[in-house]
Amino acid sequence: MTATPPVPGTGPDGLSASAGPPGPPGPRTGHHTRFDAYVDRYATRTRGMTASEIRALFSVASRPEVVSLAGGMPSLSGLPLDAVAATVRDLVATRGATALQYGSGQGEPGLRQQICDVMAIEGVDGHPDDVVVTVGSQQGLDLVTRIFCDPGDVVVCEAPSYVGALGVFRAYECEVVHVEMDGQGLIPEALRQALARLAEIGRRVKFCYTVPTYHNPAGVTLTAARRAEVLAICADYDVLVIEDNPYGLLGFAGEPPRPLRADEGGRVVYLGSFSKTFAPGLRVGWVLAPHAVREKLVLAQESSTLCPPAFSQAVVSAYLADHDWRGQVKQFCELYRERRDAMLEALTEQLPTGARWTRPDGGFYVWLTLPAGLDAKAMLPRAVTARVAYVPGTAFYADGFGSRCLRLSYCHPTPERIREGVRRLAAVVERERELRETFGAGAGPPHLETGYESPTPDLT
């Protein structure tokens, strides 16, 4: 920036920055800046990539004084780090030249076979040739959206839906249509109505994105009966299903629910991940897709990353081969069950009448609906002042709904911290309710806006 003549303003002491010549009469001409030389050049899809108060508040949530019920970081405290270290050391020493080299765009064949073994536990019969390894299942979702969706295409999602998926759909400029859920997951009749309405107005639905098991953020699981119905409805309307299943093995009771993909190979693209069963830092996930789709995914993967990280794949492969990983997952389940119990008990004891919440059978999250008239986003600053954090419900909707809801995660804090967090939250809700009562029904949310309002992934 060029130096501009300073303001010819002087203080009473005559000292000022007024070294410049006196300006012409009337308004002066100043130097104009926007702090961003490229402001008129960005792609349309960056609209909405703005600073957000809500995201800024999450910065406080990372502090130890705050009980964060906002993040989605798995608890890795149980991982046998010494053993993992030995595996990695051995890997580098004996196979370093391969593990540190470029790899195949589709992913390493050995790991793809192991991935099929992992999926078989839940009843999915996949072939290694139909598996594409991705940088977390998040990249799998990105690639699937990239190959299917043009700007303006319709994607059907649950209401609420995974915030990371909504981010991908926004990036590809899709139009998201939400379909209602209840305690048993996606409501088939609501799905049928939505698809019928879209067909009526001539809108082609590119796919239906669903997290049927231990839903993020809703904490509910699609019942077996409904799974069949959802598949039948999607067949009726010829809609592809994207099944995102990162939590399937993290159930608290009995066998894992049978994925949609287990009963329908041709219409379901399945996304899996090692982020919750092993280590999110490795960023290894996968897509299991029908052959033709898989071909395109591999090409898309190559143009995106050349190949998924070979080293991360080798670490996952060695971990699966050398360790009792299923025993480890069982331990994780125990840990998360204890934390879920702590949260549900605390909610029952502390939250006022009028609030309700889901009771997850697995996964990381409880979805809480506040007493009528309350707004979770507007309440967040008060919560941060009280040293507790959550994610406001609007983050999980593409259309501004969800203001009365919020997501609580129990995956990372200890049971003791969870109880303390819920105690603080209950006090915040109580204060907010008093305030709403004081100002009456007219005190609804001041604005509906959607944007980048979820915490960063590294928030605990």
Place this chain on the structure above:
Amino acid sequence: MTEAATSSQRLLVVSGGLSHERDVSLRSGRRVTGALRRHGLETEERDVGPDLVRALRDDPPSCVLPLLHGEAGEDGALREVLELVGVPYVGARPAACRLAFDKSVAKVVVAQAGLQTPASVALPAETFREVGAAIVMDTLVERLGLPLVVKPARGGSALGCSVVRARNELPAAMVGCFSYGPVALVEQFVAGAEVAVAVIEDGPSARTLPAVEIRPDSGIYDYMARYTAGATEFVVPAEVSDDAGAACAYAALTAHRALGLRDLSRSDLVVDADGTVWFLEVNVAPGMTETSLVPLAVEAAGLDLGTVCAGLVARAIARGAER
């Protein structure tokens, strides 16, 4: 500049904290730290936490730059601690911070010093509950008129702040404000050019930097407009008449002095259609982020941010610890 800071000195930028403006503060801290390092000064960054006082006592830095925004940073609390420990620091003393940070108090002080400030009322949430919110809101609208600005009496970055153009918008604005703080300032809205003027004392006396005019694309200089590069146009110097420009500088200096501020402050003003300058608030720890106003004004004055900060540090060190 009084004297140059020397290379044996070790500076500490304190940023972060637990206020709603933590993120902004971290950005300010990073920018100032970078500027001081480029200036050749050894500078560390540190968050506020249980280990801060121990570190200050065990290994006192030559000078602290408190770049905390919001409560504890701007209300003087941390500066009380710095005085208690006996470390020199840049910026106003605690009592002055307390006056300046509470907008309702600052407005009274600057009005007594002869500045114009929009009519306003400061009310805690409890008062609305005790005496009835509807009648109080009716009375506010009757007495102050519309539009109104509702904002937390203590706080920054426009968090919890909204413009109310109709009576039925007032309850939501009050609730939004009370989420951020216990006391609301309800103020007459003054239309006009939004202008910020920084005051620095890097020489024998206080001086103003070029006034920055703020033109948010959305019309409202809210959090999004403040911290999204590109969302707001800034004009330096402000495109106001010479008289109004001089009046802005005078207002900023007057506020700085009347409140007993020191080293650095930034006054937020509005110049209305008649050229009258209205004082809204003053910041004792103004933002120093990539999209903040003070660094822009420093640059517009032909100065370097590192040099200006080093000058303030040198003065603080020469002053020594407060007793």
